[in-house]
Amino acid sequence: MRQGSHSPIGVFDSGVGGLTVLKALMAHLPHESTVYLGDTARVPYGTKSGEVVTRYSLKNAQFLLERGVKLLVVACNTASSVALPALEAALPIPVVGVIAPGAKAALERTRGGGVGVIGTPGTIRSGAYQRALEAADPQVRVKARACPLFVPLAEEGWTTGDVPFLTAREYLAEFARDGVDTLVLGCTHYPLLKGVIAEVVGPRVSLVDSAEATAEAVAALLAERGGLASAAHTAPTHEYYVTDVPERFVEVGARFLGRPIPAAEQVDLTF
Amino acid sequence: MRQGSHSPIGVFDSGVGGLTVLKALMAHLPHESTVYLGDTARVPYGTKSGEVVTRYSLKNAQFLLERGVKLLVVACNTASSVALPALEAALPIPVVGVIAPGAKAALERTRGGGVGVIGTPGTIRSGAYQRALEAADPQVRVKARACPLFVPLAEEGWTTGDVPFLTAREYLAEFARDGVDTLVLGCTHYPLLKGVIAEVVGPRVSLVDSAEATAEAVAALLAERGGLASAAHTAPTHEYYVTDVPERFVEVGARFLGRPIPAAEQVDLTF
Numbered sequence: 001m002r003q004g005s006h007s008p009i010g011v012f013d014s015g016v017g018g019l020t021v022l023k024a025l026m027a028h029l030p031h032e033s034t035v036y037l038g039d040t041a042r043v044p045y046g047t048k049s050g051e052v053v054t055r056y057s058l059k060n061a062q063f064l065l066e067r068g069v070k071l072l073v074v075a076c077n078t079a080s081s082v083a084l085p086a087l088e089a090a091l092p093i094p095v096v097g098v099i100a101p102g103a104k105a106a107l108e109r110t111r112g113g114g115v116g117v118i119g120t121p122g123t124i125r126s127g128a129y130q131r132a133l134e135a136a137d138p139q140v141r142v143k144a145r146a147c148p149l150f151v152p153l154a155e156e157g158w159t160t161g162d163v164p165f166l167t168a169r170e171y172l173a174e175f176a177r178d179g180v181d182t183l184v185l186g187c188t189h190y191p192l193l194k195g196v197i198a199e200v201v202g203p204r205v206s207l208v209d210s211a212e213a214t215a216e217a218v219a220a221l222l223a224e225r226g227g228l229a230s231a232a233h234t235a236p237t238h239e240y241y242v243t244d245v246p247e248r249f250v251e252v253g254a255r256f257l258g259r260p261i262p263a264a265e266q267v268d269l270t271f
Numbered sequence: 272m273r274q275g276s277h278s279p280i281g282v283f284d285s286g287v288g289g290l291t292v293l294k295a296l297m298a299h300l301p302h303e304s305t306v307y308l309g310d311t312a313r314v315p316y317g318t319k320s321g322e323v324v325t326r327y328s329l330k331n332a333q334f335l336l337e338r339g340v341k342l343l344v345v346a347c348n349t350a351s352s353v354a355l356p357a358l359e360a361a362l363p364i365p366v367v368g369v370i371a372p373g374a375k376a377a378l379e380r381t382r383g384g385g386v387g388v389i390g391t392p393g394t395i396r397s398g399a400y401q402r403a404l405e406a407a408d409p410q411v412r413v414k415a416r417a418c419p420l421f422v423p424l425a426e427e428g429w430t431t432g433d434v435p436f437l438t439a440r441e442y443l444a445e446f447a448r449d450g451v452d453t454l455v456l457g458c459t460h461y462p463l464l465k466g467v468i469a470e471v472v473g474p475r476v477s478l479v480d481s482a483e484a485t486a487e488a489v490a491a492l493l494a495e496r497g498g499l500a501s502a503a504h505t506a507p508t509h510e511y512y513v514t515d516v517p518e519r520f521v522e523v524g525a526r527f528l529g530r531p532i533p534a535a536e537q538v539d540l541t542f
Contacts, residue, residue: 041323042313047426049516052312055541149434152423155318163420163441166434245320 003070003093005227008033008237009218010069012060015043016249017151017188018075019256021098024215025073026238029222031229033236035067038253039269041243044151046120046187050082053122057083059269061091063241069093070227073218077187077210078120081128094221101217102184102210103132107140109206110182114141116175116205119186121146129186143178147171147190154189155252164193168200176201184208188256240264274341274364276498279304279508280489281340283331286314287520288422288459289346290527292369295486296344297509300493302500304507306338309524310540312514315422317391317458321353324393328354330540332362334512340364341498344489348458348481349391352399365492372488373455373481374403378411380477381453385412387446387476390457392417400457414449418442418461425460426523435464439471447472455479459527511535 009029011022015038022036037060039045045053057079061072072095074080074087080097087095106115117129124146133142149167158164175183183205185191191209198207222228229236242249246264253261280300282293286309293307308331310316316324328350332343343366345351345358351368358366377386388400395417404413420438429435446454454476456462462480469478493499500507513520517535524532 041319043318047314048312052515148427149420149423149429152420156419158420163434163437166437170434244323 003068005070006033006229006233007068007070008035008239009071009073010035010037010061010064010067011073011075012037012039012057012064012079013075013188014038014045014078015040016253016256019253020188020191020209021073021075021211021214023257024211025218028215028219029228031231031233031236033229033238035064035069035239035241037064037241038249038264039243040249041269044120045076045078046122046151047148048122050122050126053079054083054086057087058090061087061095063267063269065091065093067239071096071218071222073214074098075188075214078122081119081123081126094225096214096218096221098188098210098214099128099132101213102186102208103129103136105210105213106182106184106208107133107137109208110140113179113181114143116178116180116183117142117144117186118147118150118171118183118190119144120151121148123186129184143175143180145171145174150193151187151189154192159192160195164196165199168193168196172197172200175205180205182206182208184210186210241267243267243269274339276341277304277500277504278339278341279306279510280342280344281306281308281332281335281338282344282346283308283310283328283335283350284346284459285309285316285349286311287524287527290524291459291462291480292344292346292482292485294528295482296489299486299490300499302502302504302507304500304509306335306340306510306512308335308512309520309535310514311520312541315391316347316349317393317422318419319393321393321397324350325354325357328358329361332358334538334540336362336364338510342367342489342493344485345369346459346485349393349397352390352394352397365496367485367489367492369459369481369485370399370403372484373457373479374400374407376481376484377453377455377479378404378408380479381411384450384452385414387449387451387454388413388415388457389418389421389442389454389461390415391422392419394457400455414446414451416442416445421464422458422460425463430463431466435467436470439464439467443468443471446476451476453477453479455481457481512538514538514540
């Protein structure tokens with residue numbers, strides 16, 4: 001096995017959204033090198049079938065494996081929902097998705113009122129969050145809903161004002177009525193709409209973003225296996241790859257990552 | 272050349288939207304057989320780069336060519352905007368896009384107040400409608416704007432009510448202020464939002480849907496080349512192919528086509 005503790009962590013997502021997970025990883029694990037792949041030529045995954053998302057996920061993982069990553073983070077909620085078993089079966093390295101950490105964080109927060117989950121049609125249809133929550137706590141009450149317009153709203157930058165507020169009210173009013181006290185933002189784009197989501201569901205509902213929980217799970221797993229990079233080693237590197245032209249990724253991605261992206265290289269995964 | 276006048280017409284689109292063009296073709300040319308390909312595994316094209324859309328378009332065209340089509344209709348506005356020269360260079364059959372017919376129809380309608388064009392970011396950024404309009408009438412005043420939220424709204428079925436109305440007002444108020452008298456709906460999804468679009472721009476603005484104009488252009492081209500199927504031949508056939516699982520295409524597609532889609536076959540174009 002070529003990978004050692006100083007090998008990079010691999011992260012893939014359908015596009016820019018997974019950069020929120022990368023941001024949390026960088027904050028929790030500042031000595032780790034990373035390789036990020038955004039499948040921008042085939043984005044979005046959330047409206048596509050599990051079969052197609054699994055096929056794309058396996059190609060993304062293969063690409064990152066060839067770059068010598070020691071662990072794979074599936075930063076995309078849709079891919080985590082439908083492709084994790086296939087990825088675990090195909091790869092010789094540990095694979096961490098965002099669903100299990102997000103579900104765990106929600107169960108730590110809820111005060112018994114029930115947990116809400118919002119995500120793309122692919123994520124919600126898969127039932128992955130619902131299963132993860134019920135497996136950890138068979139008593140938990142779960143209410144899930146797909147919110148397909150949230151991704152295009154976040155990408156368009158319409159995160160405040162009437163249109164996002166009325167859209168959020170249309171999707172979320174039932175959660176407020178239903179007494180849910182914890183809401184999982186089950187898509188990496190949704191934290192950008194946190195303001196209107198919080199306004200609609202009210203202050204008594206706690207919002208869970210899976211990025212933080214996933215970074216903690218990765219740190220714990222690497223520590224347990226003795227796989228953490230040491231601070232004494234050379235400075236960590238951060239590489240970015242995309243499947244469409246890089247310009248928009250570099251520009252929009254900086255908003256998601258919270259720091260500039262110096263460059264991203266375009267690769268062709270359609271072979 | 273294997274193709275004859277009874278060979279089918281090939282039509283491709285990134286998904287279901289192009290079925291509005293197929294519907295117009297069936298109405299204008301009831302004796303023609305057709306083969307439709309919806310690239311649902313890679314939809315949407317409108318937010319992707321010209322390079323990637325051209326690559327996908329060439330694969331779609333190759334697939335249809337192998338099915339013996341006599342003429343190719345590029346029903347997708349984004350693909351018509353960026354990939355037409357590459358398709359014409361690569362294919363031994365005539366290729367008809369939706370841009371030139373739509374621009375021609377707009378110039379026949381305008382009363383001198385200027386022509387507006389709305390479409391996906393890919394279509395508008397390409398400048399294809401603007402160039403087609405200005406080439407045909409150097410005096411014409413053209414105003415173009417991308418409306419990225421219209422496709423997800425139409426796919427979500429939110430075509431009436433506050434959210435689509437306020438979204439349309441945000442995108443289109445400037446057209447109303449600007450005295451434009453003709454507005455090209457430069458995306459096959461937009462006719463589903465015709466109601467709110469008309470409400471925002473007002474009754475003095477004429478809305479142009481390229482589907483009708485494209486069907487007329489295809490009929491004229493086939494007639495000119497002696498390539499029309501004769502009524503005396505066997506009944507025409509209509510085949511449907513998709514690149515993701517067919518269920519949603521068959522269900523949603525019927526709304527766009529205006530008649531049931533008996534079945535669609537899934538094919539893999541990622542080789």
